[in-house]
Amino acid sequence: xxxxxxxxxxxxxxxxxxxxxxxxxxxxxxxxxxxxxxxxxxxxxxxxxxxxxxxxxxxxxxxxxxxxxxxxxxxxxxxxxxxxxxxxxxxxxxxxxxxxxxxxxxxxxxxxxxxxxxxxxxxxxxxxxxxxxxxxxxxxxxxxxxxxxxxxxxxxxxxxxxxxxxxxxxxxxxxxxxxxxxxxxxxxxxxxxxxxxxxxxxxxxxxxxxxxxxxxxxxxxxxxxxxxxxxxxxxxxxxxxxxxxxxxxxxxxxxxxxxxxxxxxxxxxxxxxxxxxxxxxxxxxxxxxxxxxxxxxxxxxxxxxxxxxxxxxxxxxxxxxxxxxxxxxxxxxxxxxxxxxxxxxxxxxxxxxxxxxxxxxxxxxxxxxxxxxxxxxxxxxx
Ligand code: 2IP
Ligand code: CA
Numbered sequence: 001x002x003x004x005x006x007x008x009x010x011x012x013x014x015x016x017x018x019x020x021x022x023x024x025x026x027x028x029x030x031x032x033x034x035x036x037x038x039x040x041x042x043x044x045x046x047x048x049x050x051x052x053x054x055x056x057x058x059x060x061x062x063x064x065x066x067x068x069x070x071x072x073x074x075x076x077x078x079x080x081x082x083x084x085x086x087x088x089x090x091x092x093x094x095x096x097x098x099x100x101x102x103x104x105x106x107x108x109x110x111x112x113x114x115x116x117x118x119x120x121x122x123x124x125x126x127x128x129x130x131x132x133x134x135x136x137x138x139x140x141x142x143x144x145x146x147x148x149x150x151x152x153x154x155x156x157x158x159x160x161x162x163x164x165x166x167x168x169x170x171x172x173x174x175x176x177x178x179x180x181x182x183x184x185x186x187x188x189x190x191x192x193x194x195x196x197x198x199x200x201x202x203x204x205x206x207x208x209x210x211x212x213x214x215x216x217x218x219x220x221x222x223x224x225x226x227x228x229x230x231x232x233x234x235x236x237x238x239x240x241x242x243x244x245x246x247x248x249x250x251x252x253x254x255x256x257x258x259x260x261x262x263x264x265x266x267x268x269x270x271x272x273x274x275x276x277x278x279x280x281x282x283x284x285x286x287x288x289x290x291x292x293x294x295x296x297x298x299x300x301x302x303x304x305x306x307x308x309x310x311x312x313x314x315x316x317x318x319x320x321x322x323x324x325x326x327x328x329x330x331x332x333x334x335x336x337x338x339x340x341x342x343x344x345x346x347x348x349x350x351x352x353x354x355x356x357x358x359x360x361x362x363x364x365x366x367x368x369x370x371x372x373x374x375x376x377x378x379x380x381x382x
């Protein structure tokens with residue numbers, strides 16, 4: 001069965017916004033937030049559920065996305081992969097699977113079991129899960145024509161809430177001179193990526209920062225959606241700002257604060273190093289040109305962190321390759337070589353591994369928006 005790419009994009013943008021709404025609701029409701037951040041220990045520990053409540057926000061957003069996609073495209077059901085398991089097991093071995101139900105009441109009843117009988121909280125969340133959300137994508141139809149993909153050929157990776165630590169922390173971050181927030185709620189991102197099962201290459205990416213800017217007058221957070229499409233020869237994205245005419249004198253490189261000293265020192269000599277939380281957020285900074293590249297030498301990101309932003313990078317003429325493969329490859333002048341190096345999403349980089357590690361991006365990542373920048377990075381590490 002074929003589906004219209006424009007329709008898939010609209011669906012992803014809408015459901016990501018719904019996820020962002022849930023993320024904002026939980027953060028703005030004292031009751032829900034208490035359930036979320038409470039670290040109970042000893043006797044006060046909630047015996048009914050072993051997993052902490054923070055997982056519920058992630059699972060709920062993931063299940064909303066899964067539900068919304070399968071409602072419109074039923075055949076995609078078996079090809080949606082998320083970061084979280086949606087089954088909670090309690091201390092006496094009972095398990096509850098969180099799934100969005102057919103009616104709002106059914107969803108309320110189910111959530112109430114996970115939320116320790118808190119009906120009000122369950123109702124608030126169920127209401128959002130069943131709300132119909134329509135966001136203006138703003139795509140000019142002629143840019144996509146009647147672009148279609150085969151449902152059987154696509155898979156979906158969801159990271160419901162990337163930068164969970166910043167989400168729980170709840171800090172309002174301060175943006176630096178480059179427009180980058182090193183920490184805080186700004187680093188939280190809902191990420192959805194669609195990839196081609198045959199090639200493993202990303203096709204459509206949608207990201208939503210639920211806490212992008214704080215409106216001091218209305219005392220509320222305003223989100224921001226970004227998207228990109230790279231299907232066949234078609235490359236379209238939501239980014240409208242043209243790249244600067246002149247490259248920066250010193251490339252701006254984003255890194256994790258946990259990056260190895262050696263790698264930091266290598267880049268410090270010729271680049272301006274910046275640090276920020278969140279793999280998704282750092283990828284978005286590269287996408288927006290706030291940084292020239294995001295470099296990570298460790299295998300500490302996952303397929304769900306990268307697939308969506310990778311599609312946007314491809315739509316802009318850039319890409320995402322493993323740090324190790326950049327070290328090991330002589331790029332020469334070959335565009336096709338760079339194409340072959342792209343990170344894939346159809347299979348594990350680490351087939352022997354178990355659990356989440358199976359889906360890590362082995363050998364780190366390098367995000368870039370032009371081949372020229374990739375070559376500059378190669379020269380630095382050579
Ligand atoms: C994490 C999150 C972390 C990031 C890590 C991701 O995802 O984005 O912030 O580490 O790589 O896997 P760092 O901030 O050091 O870049 P999650 O929050 O979903 O677990
Ligand atoms: Ca993540």
